[in-house]
Amino acid sequence: MDxxxxxxxxxxxxxxxxxxLRTRLPTLPPAARSRxxxxxxxxxxxxxxxxxxxxxxxxxxxxxxxxxxKCLSVKLIWKILPDGGExxxxxxxxxxxxxxxxxxxxxxxxxxxxxCGPTVVAHLHDSVEKRVRIKAxxxxxxxxxxxxxxxxxxxxxxxxxxxxxxxxxxxxxVFITDGKTGLGQELVKKMASAGADLIWVGHSEPWKKFKGxxxxxxxxxVTLLPLDLTDSKNVREVAAEIGAKVDIVVNNAEHHRAxxxxxxxxxxxxxxxxxxxxxxxxxxxxxxxxxxxxxxADGQSSAVAWVNVLSIYALANxxxxxxxxxxxxxxxxxxxxxxxxxxxxxxxxxxxxPGPIDDEWNQLQPPPKVTPAALAAAILRALQDGIEDVYxxxxxxxxxxxxxxxxxxxxxxxxx
Amino acid sequence: xxxxxxxxxxxKIRVVDLTHTLSPExxxxxxxxxxxxxxxxxxxEVSRYDERGPAWYWNNxxxxxxxxxxxxxxxxxxxxxxxxxxxxxxxxxRNFIGPAFVVDCSKEAAKDADFLLTKKHLxxxxxxxxxxxxxxxxxxxxxWYKRAGDPAAYQNYDETGQHTPGPDIDAVKxxxxxxxxxxxxxxxxxxxxxxxxxxxxPYPCHYYMHGAGRYGLQCLAxxxxxxPTGAVVIAPPLKIQNGSGSPLxxxxxxxxx
Numbered sequence: 001m002d003x004x005x006x007x008x009x010x011x012x013x014x015x016x017x018x019x020x021l022r023t024r025l026p027t028l029p030p031a032a033r034s035r036x037x038x039x040x041x042x043x044x045x046x047x048x049x050x051x052x053x054x055x056x057x058x059x060x061x062x063x064x065x066x067x068x069x070k071c072l073s074v075k076l077i078w079k080i081l082p083d084g085g086e087x088x089x090x091x092x093x094x095x096x097x098x099x100x101x102x103x104x105x106x107x108x109x110x111x112x113x114x115x116c117g118p119t120v121v122a123h124l125h126d127s128v129e130k131r132v133r134i135k136a137x138x139x140x141x142x143x144x145x146x147x148x149x150x151x152x153x154x155x156x157x158x159x160x161x162x163x164x165x166x167x168x169x170x171x172x173x174v175f176i177t178d179g180k181t182g183l184g185q186e187l188v189k190k191m192a193s194a195g196a197d198l199i200w201v202g203h204s205e206p207w208k209k210f211k212g213x214x215x216x217x218x219x220x221x222v223t224l225l226p227l228d229l230t231d232s233k234n235v236r237e238v239a240a241e242i243g244a245k246v247d248i249v250v251n252n253a254e255h256h257r258a259x260x261x262x263x264x265x266x267x268x269x270x271x272x273x274x275x276x277x278x279x280x281x282x283x284x285x286x287x288x289x290x291x292x293x294x295x296x297a298d299g300q301s302s303a304v305a306w307v308n309v310l311s312i313y314a315l316a317n318x319x320x321x322x323x324x325x326x327x328x329x330x331x332x333x334x335x336x337x338x339x340x341x342x343x344x345x346x347x348x349x350x351x352x353x354p355g356p357i358d359d360e361w362n363q364l365q366p367p368p369k370v371t372p373a374a375l376a377a378a379i380l381r382a383l384q385d386g387i388e389d390v391y392x393x394x395x396x397x398x399x400x401x402x403x404x405x406x407x408x409x410x411x412x413x414x415x416x
Numbered sequence: 417x418x419x420x421x422x423x424x425x426x427x428k429i430r431v432v433d434l435t436h437t438l439s440p441e442x443x444x445x446x447x448x449x450x451x452x453x454x455x456x457x458x459x460x461e462v463s464r465y466d467e468r469g470p471a472w473y474w475n476n477x478x479x480x481x482x483x484x485x486x487x488x489x490x491x492x493x494x495x496x497x498x499x500x501x502x503x504x505x506x507x508x509x510r511n512f513i514g515p516a517f518v519v520d521c522s523k524e525a526a527k528d529a530d531f532l533l534t535k536k537h538l539x540x541x542x543x544x545x546x547x548x549x550x551x552x553x554x555x556x557x558x559x560w561y562k563r564a565g566d567p568a569a570y571q572n573y574d575e576t577g578q579h580t581p582g583p584d585i586d587a588v589k590x591x592x593x594x595x596x597x598x599x600x601x602x603x604x605x606x607x608x609x610x611x612x613x614x615x616x617x618p619y620p621c622h623y624y625m626h627g628a629g630r631y632g633l634q635c636l637a638x639x640x641x642x643x644p645t646g647a648v649v650i651a652p653p654l655k656i657q658n659g660s661g662s663p664l665x666x667x668x669x670x671x672x673x
Contacts (some may be wrong), residue, residue: 207570209573232440232458
């Protein structure tokens with residue numbers, strides 16, 4: 001093993017907070033990027049490492065630029081590229097005038113010569129050796145940075161430096177808004193096994209006992225809370241009770257019926273969808289957002305992430321589930337607003353866009369459908385990996401590809 | 417009238433509130449999830465002496481016609497859809513006030529949540545307290561209202577649905593056909609029993625009462641504070657155009673302590 005193993009960072013349960021000391025305010029790493037450089041962020045947001053490659057001469061570009069550094073062609077295409085490289089040099093930062101890094105010194109940086117050409121500056125994983133792989137991650141400002149990892153599989157959330165870019169639930173307190181669904185119950189299991197300290201689980205209409213209630217209640221980390229996102233008073237009271245402790249919110253509560261416009265008279269179903277999927281998110285964000293923003297740098301287990309379970313139908317309307325699609329599009333738009341408002345505190349808003357989930361409301365959808373367990377696993381991975389846009393499952397991936405290629409064509413295909 | 421006013425102002429006539437507080441927590445009727453649903457009571461603050469309205473406090477609220485303590489009009493049920501003056505805005509206003517006969521079923525309901533009030537019970541009630549007069553309310557006291565603080569106990573669901581007391585078919589037909597009552601009131605969600613969808617016809621109280629142009633009162637409270645006879649119930653619903661029912665304040669006037 002490595003020679004410096006004795007000093008290696010071990011993620012330990014943080015001590016209880018000293019309640020008489022001031023809570024540190026969140027700071028962000030440098031966030032300014034050119035529009036071109038945001039291409040790196042767009043890819044990293046989905047967990048991809050992409051650089052520009054010249055269409056004319058094949059040169060890979062870094063940092064992102066307007067014209068090819070070799071032939072001056074403007075035909076630079078963002079592409080997923082091989083992530084292997086060699087660590088040329090490393091250095092330890094002991095001083096920084098940047099407030100974010102100043103509070104996190106010492107900081108290890110390195111120069112990595114990529115197999116695909118350019119040499120890049122990267123944040124170093126604790127156990128990198130000569131051969132590394134580069135991972136594009138989002139930092140606390142929501143911008144892409146490059147991290148150099150060892151070739152073997154590692155959990156970046158357990159590295160002292162790279163943990164700053166992740167939203168790991170370990171030793172954190174998680175609030176899952178709906179425990180009644182298969183997804184909610186799988187999320188609880190995943191968060192518990194990932195080491196979450198406490199898991200609050202909402203359930204609406206407490207008089208309707210649901211399948212899985214007893215199993216949930218038995219998990220030692222779990223506290224069940226009556227919660228109905230359509231009830232402002234209830235949301236306010238729950239937020240008042242637990243808000244100051246919540247580090248990660250997973251808003252998976254949704255109302256889903258399979259109707260378009262003509263096959264359901266009136267607006268009651270559509271309104272119920274909006275009330276949970278859109279206004280529910282708004283109520284929750286108004287009550288919990290401010291207190292989470294205040295805790296963006298509250299020690300090792302700070303407030304760190306807000307996950308919205310949206311739908312791939314938020315990108316383009318799926319007419320057989322037309323009103324549901326519209327409510328998810330509204331929620332997506334609001335989630336972008338929430339992202340903008342949470343970013344100054346370094347709290348990441350993770351938007352999840354699953355295709356049809358294998359549940360009762362997608363009974364008539366043909367497979368493939370994403371299982372609640374697979375969806376919960378994708379959400380956990382996104383938190384640990386520093387991703388903010390998640391498209392889990394085959395259907396979501398395929399729709400995303402079609403939508404990115406030609407949104408109008410997808411609209412026509414879906415209305416066929 | 418002067419005698420009445422004297423008794424009312426002197427406190428010789430008590431006013432008993434038979435109404436639950438409208439709140440978001442109060443349990444509302446649940447139908448199978450694929451069906452249309454009644455809104456539960458919800459409330460949003462408009463302003464509270466703040467920048468949204470500096471010197472005043474007010475709210476917007478929303479709810480279904482059949483939320484909280486509420487009134488059922490004949491057109492609520494398909495059997496009453498063609499009844500003349502069958503909506504809350506057209507019901508003659510004299511029908512919003514009437515004498516009450518309170519049938520105590522609290523012991524039976526405590527023993528059996530699916531208890532059905534029968535014609536036999538009603539006849540034995542009459543033997544003790546006199547004949548149920550025409551144009552009066554018959555209220556089924558079960559003390560179920562005391563469960564309202566615990567929504568699960570109040571709804572009392574299991575995997576076969578809701579288990580709450582109500583009248584059986586013969587009792588309802590007897591009250592409509594032989595006693596000409598104004599309507600029937602309960603302390604539960606529904607004038608019918610929780611399992612009344614399995615009776616023939618399903619939901620007999622809704623079916624016969626509304627089919628005959630009679631009314632329903634549900635989610636009543638404090639029926640244990642009423643005498644078996646002699647109380648007067650005041651129950652005017654909101655005047656909703658073509659409304660099938662409405663939340664309302666139900667008051668009872670009772671003489672003596």
